[in-house]
Amino acid sequence: MIAWIIAFFGELFIISEEWKFYKKKKETRAYEKENKLPKKRMISPLTQAFVVVPIVVVAVSFLFYSFVKPVQQAHETKDTLRTATYLLQQAKAQNGVYPENIIELSRKNPIYGDLTIDGWKQAIIYKKTENGNAYTLISKGKDGILNTDDDISMSSKD
Known part of the structure; x- marks a missing residue:
């Protein structure tokens, strides 16, 4: 009315x-x-x-x-990397080593969504050290090119 x-x-x-x-x-x-x-x-x-x-x-x-959209994509990517880091820490606590790839994390925890894709719909790179005690997660950023200023990465400590 x-x-x-x-x-x-x-x-x-x-x-x-x-x-x-x-x-x-x-x-x-x-x-x-x-x-x-x-x-x-x-x-x-x-x-x-x-x-x-x-x-x-x-x-x-x-x-x-x-x-606004690029900022939102960067935040989404950081959230994905933080979630993957959390799940990687949990996997190491359970198994003693980090998993071979992050696809395993997505399969075990479907609630968290696809942890292999960043905010720009590009693959996240997961590198594990030779001894398996550390890792690095890298998003290529907006430009999609590795080793540029817009890359977003998170690493574990040995």
Whole structure:
């Protein structure tokens, strides 16, 4: 009921603004004709709304995908690496050594999701030391190239 009342008053506002616009446009056209002036471009408030709103939506979408999405992907990757680190520590506590690959962790704990993929949908690299007492997890980052500044890694201590 409240939504209907708000919608009703919103419609009244739009109608009143359009009425004011057309009244002003009629006066302007009469003045232009009387003084032999060229017609001035006039855009109604409703048309302005239909032009401005899509532009704002596109701008906000661009900002989201340019700034917010990469940050979100980096956080998602760090969370995945932290989860994998936690599960690797648990596996070592149970078995005395780290597993051969992190796919085993995903199979044993499906609740945690796919621990082999980072926020950019690229494979996470799992390197275990020769003696099996340490490991390194590496995400190639946004550019997908190993050994660049945007790589994200986590390591265990021997």
